[in-house]
Amino acid sequence: MDYRCVQCRFAVKTLFVQYSPGNIRLIKCENCKYVADEYIECTLCCLILLIDLILHKPKAYRHLLCNVLHQDTLNVEVKIVFYYLILLWILI
């Protein structure tokens, strides 16, 4: 399953290349030449992502919907809870 660039939604094969444990390089999008998903780097410190979600930045929502929740690594129940929370967030 392909990932999506959070800037332009262009399909990318992977979001990063890991050279060694803890040593990764983020992939640039072939279409817009920006980093495809800079949020993948801050998996432990989700504060930046949370702030960008509060500020309604589209790339934060694209990261969450296209590159996290859309992957097969999460089970269906977790995806339903996330989608429900995002829907509640939008409606409030």
Ligand SMILES: [Zn+2]
């Ligand atoms: Zn792009």
